[in-house]
Amino acid sequence: MANRPKVLVCRPDFPEGGIKLLRDRCDVEIYNSENEIPDEVLLKKMVGKDALFVSGRKRITKEVIESAGDQLGAEYIDLDNLLRQSDFVIVACPLTPETEAIVDHEALVHALKNKIIAAAGLDVMDPEPLPIDHPLIGLDNCAKNGVKVIATMSVGLDHIDLGEIKRTSIKIGYTPDVLTEATAELTVALLLATSRRVVEGHKTIVSGEWKMWTPTFMCGRGLYKSIVGFVGLGRIGQSIAKKLIPFGPSKILYSGPRRKLEGDQLGAEFVDFDSLLRQSDFVIVMCPLTSETEGIFTAKKFALMKRSAIFINSARGAIVDQESLVHALKNKIIAAAGLDVMTPEPLPKDHPLVSLDNCGG
Numbered sequence: 001m002a003n004r005p006k007v008l009v010c011r012p013d014f015p016e017g018g019i020k021l022l023r024d025r026c027d028v029e030i031y032n033s034e035n036e037i038p039d040e041v042l043l044k045k046m047v048g049k050d051a052l053f054v055s056g057r058k059r060i061t062k063e064v065i066e067s068a069g070d071q072l073g074a075e076y077i078d079l080d081n082l083l084r085q086s087d088f089v090i091v092a093c094p095l096t097p098e099t100e101a102i103v104d105h106e107a108l109v110h111a112l113k114n115k116i117i118a119a120a121g122l123d124v125m126d127p128e129p130l131p132i133d134h135p136l137i138g139l140d141n142c143a144k145n146g147v148k149v150i151a152t153m154s155v156g157l158d159h160i161d162l163g164e165i166k167r168t169s170i171k172i173g174y175t176p177d178v179l180t181e182a183t184a185e186l187t188v189a190l191l192l193a194t195s196r197r198v199v200e201g202h203k204t205i206v207s208g209e210w211k212m213w214t215p216t217f218m219c220g221r222g223l224y225k226s227i228v229g230f231v232g233l234g235r236i237g238q239s240i241a242k243k244l245i246p247f248g249p250s251k252i253l254y255s256g257p258r259r260k261l262e263g264d265q266l267g268a269e270f271v272d273f274d275s276l277l278r279q280s281d282f283v284i285v286m287c288p289l290t291s292e293t294e295g296i297f298t299a300k301k302f303a304l305m306k307r308s309a310i311f312i313n314s315a316r317g318a319i320v321d322q323e324s325l326v327h328a329l330k331n332k333i334i335a336a337a338g339l340d341v342m343t344p345e346p347l348p349k350d351h352p353l354v355s356l357d358n359c360g361g
């Protein structure tokens, strides 16, 4: 069918239901490799596409955005002069009261139909999308070019250069709330498995290391009357907190950019980062990866934590300085870690975190 948006799906293994939704409305090309699409392939394949659908692991770089979008540079000149001189006129000003209705679409249709100008390439229009029967749609000399949407199957946007995106008209689609409960359940599982040493215990049976019952063998740490600290109390953090409250922690703390009403409603106390690290028996990392949070878990921060503390990260590996985490675990500066995320993913088999008994993932 004509005029269907063209979408490049950058992995073959997104859930079928979602792909079907896309296929119903769009022409879909799927990049068929289990590895993330390399930039040089993406740059070629996205030519002529209206949208990209990527995973949360595909880095969307400045180069990709520049090729996808609608950036320009221009020499200052008054408008009429510019219109008289230019072979190509690129509209890239912000929408303000002064520029509103900058393109009179009827006038544009007239100009294109009557060859007053040769052609138009539109990355934006009014309304968006244009109705299928709009005269611009049927005009051979009017192309709607360039990627308009980058959709990612993730709530995290850390893989996309948002600074560059803001300089374009590209819209971002993401999946908030889709995995809130799943991530929260997994984090609770990770926390219990780590504190109750489930994986370690399993290994002792498989390896034959468990010889007999002794009073303190595989003793873990309890949530009951513990202090649980959340670094980031967004949707997922709140859901984890709700699931942990029935275990009877004595206190829930959280740190982040600001105190939240939802934190108050959960009876959680807003504290600064260092104070959270000093007080918590369980530290749960649930903040987004941004320039402010990258590498915030340094050796100094691990040193602030209790020696009995358990560290859980279900957010992003890069929030943690991983060498410092290895050091903290090896030297029992903290008791244990449960990791849903790491750098790189997957960790190589010979990475120290893989062999440490007090680290699970």
Ligand SMILES: O=C(O)C(=O)CO
Pocket (backbone or CB within 6 Å): 056, 153, 154, 155, 156, 157, 175, 179
């Ligand atoms: O939604 C996200 O950001 C994820 O990491 C899911 O894997």
